[in-house]
Amino acid sequence: MADVSAETEKTRAEVAEYLHEFADELSPQQERxxxxxxxxxxxxxxxxxxxxxxxxxxxxxxxxxxxxxxxxINPPKTLSFGVEVDADDSLLGGPTGERGVVFSLNWSSEDVETDDELGIE
Known part of the structure; x- marks a missing residue:
């Protein structure tokens, strides 16, 4: 499996929709x-x-x-959204390698409107 990665600017709504679609594909059809x-x-x-x-x-x-x-967290309306799919195949190319997908959301703290709210959960 080849490594694949991409990063792009998206709105919060676009990121949420992408993750919802991923979750829908991850869930077996009868469980959706x-x-x-x-x-x-x-x-x-x-x-x-x-x-x-x-x-x-x-x-x-x-x-x-x-x-x-x-x-x-309080991400801004637009943020950097990254997806990385990678494989850590064994030296012999056998089925013992690991595969994974990583989603990343990144933004500058300067992009977030701050408030004086304190909270404990």
Whole structure:
């Protein structure tokens, strides 16, 4: 498998739509929801006890929860969105190599409107 990567400027809505499409393709056809209102989303880890969640409030902030830790981000309306697909094949080209996909969202902190809000979750 060849390495593939791309990075482009997208709006938050365009990034969300891309990730929704990826999630729809990842889910087997019979498990796909026909509900168009996606509401609050969550990502569940595999069979391990770690739970990953993502919550979006009406203010555009997103809280990512991994286990007992969380981080709240507030990306601007336009940001840099990257996708990288890579393979770490074994030296002999056998099936023991690893493959992965990485999505990245990057923006300058100067692009985000700040407020004096403090919060504890």
């Amino acid at each position: 929801s026909t509900d168009t209102d996606r509401g609050e989303g969550s990502l569940m880890g595999d069979d391990r006890s770690t739970t990953e969640e993502s919550r979006t409030g009406n203010d555009g902030k997103v809280t990512v929860i991994v286990g007992n830790e969380s981080a709240t």
